[in-house]
Amino acid sequence: MSPKRFILVCLFVLGVIGLLVVGGQEEVNAAPAPIKLVYMTAGDVNMLALGQNVLGPAFSKKYPGVSLMTVHTGPGDAGSRLIFEKISAEAESKKATWDVDVAMVHQMFMKWAEGKDLLLPYAKELSTWKYVTSPFAKSSLGVSVEGYVMPMFHSQTALAYNPDFVKDPPKNYADLVEWVKQNPRKFGYNGIKGGMSGVAFSVGWVYWKTGKNEKYAVTGPFDKAEAATWEQAFKDLGEFNKNVTITGGNVGTLDALNRGEIWMGPVWVDMFFTFMNEGKLDPKTRMILPEPGMPGQPMYFVIFKKAAHAKEAKRFVEFVTSPETQAKEIVMRFNWYPGIDGSHLKGAIPPETFNKIYKDVTPADLAKKGRPFPLGEYFSAMLESYEKWVK
Amino acid sequence: MGQVAVQAKQVVRREVSLPPYLLLLLPALTFMLLMYGYPFFSSITRSFINSQGQFSFENYQKTVDLYLKDIGFTFVVTVFSTAVSAGLAILLAVYLRLRQSSISRVLGGLYRVPIFIPFVVVAQMMTTFLAPHGLLNLTLAKVGMVDIKNPLQLFNFYGLTFGFVWKMIPFSVLIIHGGFQMIDNSYIEAARSCGAGLMRVITRVLIPMNRPSILVALVLVYSQIVGTFTLPYMLIGGKIPTTITVDIAHRINYFRDFGVANTLGVFSYLLVLATAVYYLKSSVKKVTGSQASER
Amino acid sequence: MSVKRILILTAEIVMLVLVFLIIVGPMMSLFIWSIAHRWYWPNTLPQEVGLEYWKQALGLHTSLAIGAISIVPAFLLSLLIAVVVVIISMLIAIPAGYALAKYRIPFGAFIMFLFLMPNAFPQQPIFVNLLHIFTRWGLAGTIQGVILVHILVGLVFGVWITSATFRSIPSYLEEAAHSVGAGSLYTFFHITLPLAAPGLLASSVFVFITSLDEFTGTFFIGLPFVNTLPMTLYSSSGYNMQFASVIAIILLIPSILFMTLIQKVLKAEYVGGMG
Numbered sequence: 003m004s005p006k007r008f009i010l011v012c013l014f015v016l017g018v019i020g021l022l023v024v025g026g027q028e029e030v031n032a033a034p035a036p037i038k039l040v041y042m043t044a045g046d047v048n049m050l051a052l053g054q055n056v057l058g059p060a061f062s063k064k065y066p067g068v069s070l071m072t073v074h075t076g077p078g079d080a081g082s083r084l085i086f087e088k089i090s091a092e093a094e095s096k097k098a099t100w101d102v103d104v105a106m107v108h109q110m111f112m113k114w115a116e117g118k119d120l121l122l123p124y125a126k127e128l129s130t131w132k133y134v135t136s137p138f139a140k141s142s143l144g145v146s147v148e149g150y151v152m153p154m155f156h157s158q159t160a161l162a163y164n165p166d167f168v169k170d171p172p173k174n175y176a177d178l179v180e181w182v183k184q185n186p187r188k189f190g191y192n193g194i195k196g197g198m199s200g201v202a203f204s205v206g207w208v209y210w211k212t213g214k215n216e217k218y219a220v221t222g223p224f225d226k227a228e229a230a231t232w233e234q235a236f237k238d239l240g241e242f243n244k245n246v247t248i249t250g251g252n253v254g255t256l257d258a259l260n261r262g263e264i265w266m267g268p269v270w271v272d273m274f275f276t277f278m279n280e281g282k283l284d285p286k287t288r289m290i291l292p293e294p295g296m297p298g299q300p301m302y303f304v305i306f307k308k309a310a311h312a313k314e315a316k317r318f319v320e321f322v323t324s325p326e327t328q329a330k331e332i333v334m335r336f337n338w339y340p341g342i343d344g345s346h347l348k349g350a351i352p353p354e355t356f357n358k359i360y361k362d363v364t365p366a367d368l369a370k371k372g373r374p375f376p377l378g379e380y381f382s383a384m385l386e387s388y389e390k391w392v393k
Numbered sequence: 394m395g396q397v398a399v400q401a402k403q404v405v406r407r408e409v410s411l412p413p414y415l416l417l418l419l420p421a422l423t424f425m426l427l428m429y430g431y432p433f434f435s436s437i438t439r440s441f442i443n444s445q446g447q448f449s450f451e452n453y454q455k456t457v458d459l460y461l462k463d464i465g466f467t468f469v470v471t472v473f474s475t476a477v478s479a480g481l482a483i484l485l486a487v488y489l490r491l492r493q494s495s496i497s498r499v500l501g502g503l504y505r506v507p508i509f510i511p512f513v514v515v516a517q518m519m520t521t522f523l524a525p526h527g528l529l530n531l532t533l534a535k536v537g538m539v540d541i542k543n544p545l546q547l548f549n550f551y552g553l554t555f556g557f558v559w560k561m562i563p564f565s566v567l568i569i570h571g572g573f574q575m576i577d578n579s580y581i582e583a584a585r586s587c588g589a590g591l592m593r594v595i596t597r598v599l600i601p602m603n604r605p606s607i608l609v610a611l612v613l614v615y616s617q618i619v620g621t622f623t624l625p626y627m628l629i630g631g632k633i634p635t636t637i638t639v640d641i642a643h644r645i646n647y648f649r650d651f652g653v654a655n656t657l658g659v660f661s662y663l664l665v666l667a668t669a670v671y672y673l674k675s676s677v678k679k680v681t682g683s684q685a686s687e688r
Numbered sequence: 689m690s691v692k693r694i695l696i697l698t699a700e701i702v703m704l705v706l707v708f709l710i711i712v713g714p715m716m717s718l719f720i721w722s723i724a725h726r727w728y729w730p731n732t733l734p735q736e737v738g739l740e741y742w743k744q745a746l747g748l749h750t751s752l753a754i755g756a757i758s759i760v761p762a763f764l765l766s767l768l769i770a771v772v773v774v775i776i777s778m779l780i781a782i783p784a785g786y787a788l789a790k791y792r793i794p795f796g797a798f799i800m801f802l803f804l805m806p807n808a809f810p811q812q813p814i815f816v817n818l819l820h821i822f823t824r825w826g827l828a829g830t831i832q833g834v835i836l837v838h839i840l841v842g843l844v845f846g847v848w849i850t851s852a853t854f855r856s857i858p859s860y861l862e863e864a865a866h867s868v869g870a871g872s873l874y875t876f877f878h879i880t881l882p883l884a885a886p887g888l889l890a891s892s893v894f895v896f897i898t899s900l901d902e903f904t905g906t907f908f909i910g911l912p913f914v915n916t917l918p919m920t921l922y923s924s925s926g927y928n929m930q931f932a933s934v935i936a937i938i939l940l941i942p943s944i945l946f947m948t949l950i951q952k953v954l955k956a957e958y959v960g961g962m963g
């Protein structure tokens with residue numbers, strides 16, 4: 003092929019592709035006849051599946067003319083952060099309506115959004131508001147969020163362990179320290195980088211050492227001087243770390259459990275069950291929630307202030323937080339703890355499911371040992387102290 | 394005829410005058426300045442702004458307090474991985490250049506495979522492959538080279554280097570070998586006929602003539618390694634020390650602290666600046682050098 | 689055969705086996721996970737295998753673990769974007785590379801470095817800023833925006849590698865052509881370009897792969913409307929090994945195809961040009 007020919011072919015291909023691209027873009031940008039509700043979700047990839055394959059079709063059946071477009075932004079706080087960046091950019095650009103209608107985010111998001119006038123106070127308008135009475139629906143890491151959020155589901159961290167090797171699991175943090183000395187390298191967590199399960203464990207450690215979880219997580223106020231009192235606690239954690247394996251993240255810990263490299267480690271209960279259902283965790287693995295407790299957090303639905311389809315967004319949230327959907331999809335299909343109060347689901351959940359989910363971590367355990375994460379500034383202070391004192 | 398001769402002379406002398414290269418360079422240059430200029434400067438300025446919004450060196454102070462070890466670690470891993478990659482790549486490229494056998498043809502196709510695998514996939518592969526109970530350790534245990542109760546611990550500097558080298562060698566070989574292919578056989582034969590042995594041919598003919606490609610490979614590999622996030626994140630994650638990229642993600646995701654994140658970025662940028670300057674200095678010398686030697 | 693030849697042959701075979709193991713070894717994990725249904729300690733191999741995850745990935749079965757609808761369209765979109773990116777990038781990179789190689793440009797070193805910067809500076813902080821700019825320009829969430837980002841990160845491979853390639857071509861060859869009366873353009877297409885072919889090939893392959901695999905920028909700029917394959921990969925990465933492995937294998941194919949295709953075309957060009 004002569005060079006001239008080659009260039010002509012290239013330009014031709016370019017032209018065709020250009021047309022396709024522009025044409026395709028027209029399709030994407032053209033307003034579709036049915037209403038497309040844009041739903042961005044952080045969290046793990048099964049959120050995407052839940053939205054696309056379960057909630058979307060069911061919602062469209064109930065409200066024909068509305069379709070749900072689910073977009074996944076990634077696991078962990080990074081996923082929530084991306085949603086926040088996107089929405090801040092839209093707010094800054096002063097667009098009339100925003101691309102995203104409704105999102106499901108972690109608690110951290112609420113802290114970032116505080117005072118920025120990005121969200122719609124929609125929750126009290128929903129018929130399902132009366133089902134939500136937990137303090138999590140009113141306050142998130144110390145930020146008052148009442149009316150702006152509806153919890154979709156609740157997740158809790160606990161220690162997962164292999165009962166073949168851990169005959170008598172430690173019932174509290176102090177016993178855990180002893181156990182780790184007897185079984186070096188057999189406990190694994192990810193420090194504070196790369197996953198919230200490790201962060202939860204570290205926070206639980208601070209709660210244990212200081213005993214001040216009420217002050218740090220519920221009442222406040224933030225007192226900078228408190229951070230200085232944690233020096234010894236974190237130095238002890240550094241000592242503790244000498245006998246443990248540091249994993250890559252939430253999944254790193256679960257993978258290490260899967261491969262038998264560690265026998266115990268902090269995990270999110272919902273990830274625990276999902277991994278087990280997907281054949282990546284030995285069915286005999288158990289969990290225990292050590293004293294004085296470990297943090298848990300809900301994931302929240304938020305609706306944005308300038309959402310293009312606020313009405314449909316509210317209907318969607320109402321739909322997902324209804325007792326039927328909560329029982330059928332959240333609890334039974336995924337084995338997660340519901341976002342609304344469990345008492346409203348009684349009777350809707352068969353006993354086998356109930357026994358499976360609450361086998362190791364009972365509702366009583368949750369009530370007593372399921373703690374909130376610390377208030378925003380204490381949280382940041384703890385993370386930085388870890389970096390400072392744990393070498 | 395005279396017209397053409399005059400034009401030819403002008404082409405030769407054009408090294409010093411203005412217009413032609415400007416037109417050639419303009420599209421690419423404008424694109425970069427437009428797309429990258431503002432975000433980049435915005436990042437640098439943010440590193441000098443503290444949480445109250447004032448100009449300060451606070452971020453730099455905090456970064457040095459908390460992350461100096463990680464910066465050092467990143468530097469060592471990057472330099473080491475780059476050196477290993479480049480060294481092995483040169484050897485492989487030389488082999489492929491000098492030897493034409495069926496085995497070398499197979500190798501020629503085989504080595505390219507990692508190029509097509511995105512870093513995020515490499516990260517996962519390495520995590521399952523290098524784990525204490527991962528494929529490598531299990532296989533070695535089966536042939537008795539490793540005791541499974543005390544497996545090779547590779548979620549550290551060594552595993553990270555292995556991952557980087559695995560991904561970067563094919564990239565380097567492709568560039569360096571491409572450069573070797575442009576060296577005509579006559580040079581090699583000429584050297585051989587003067588009595589040069591294999592080592593001499595490599596060190597005196599092949600490598601010097603291919604310096605531009607080798608240096609490009611070095612700098613590109615180096616900067617790619619510095620900027621990689623997924624591999625250290627999955628392999629090392631929360632361990633101490635870790636790489637700059639993991640720390641940046643941590644600062645942004647948990648604190649929304651763009652001040653320190655951008656400061657860390659500036660450090661990483663300085664790391665690359667050092668090598669790039671070295672490359673550009675030696676390549677500029679090369680241009681003038683080769684022109685002189687070709688006269 | 690002489691002893692020397694036998695030794696060389698053995699060394700070659702050993703090297704081949706070693707390279708094979710090193711390259712294929714880690715990939716084995718990938719292949720095994722893509723067909724694993726259940727796999728946990730203490731089994732070296734999965735307890736249960738099958739093609740279920742492949743079927744879910746390709747949309748043949750509905751999935752509870754992943755939004756399977758995304759994968760095939762995401763794949764095609766990634767491909768489309770990559771081709772456009774390569775064409776545009778090479779069109780502006782080749783002249784730039786040539787200029788930087790053949791002429792002494794003021795601030796030439798700085799300009800070269802400019803192209804390196806998107807790779808040198810960690811991407812996350814930069815892309816957040818870019819998101820704000822693109823939103824203002826109405827480019828966020830569009831394919832055009834994503835294409836621009838891909839060109840941004842791929843251009844360094846275009847410019848640096850072509851520049852080194854052109855620099856390696858001794859200038860006396862071009863001067864010789866000029867001295868017998870060839871015009872600049874003719875020289876470029878019939879002498880320089882064919883000689884530079886291997887380097888240019890390498891350059892375009894890297895731009896293609898960079899675009900196909902580009903994730904961070906696409907993630908920030910493309911959401912919520914543009915969904916490429918690496919984003920689907922990231923969604924499941926680490927979390928769902930089976931899907932991640934399937935998607936990774938799917939991602940391999942176009943890159944390899946592109947490389948063989950370009951090689952065939954350019955080889956013909958190379959041979960033709962020299963004739």
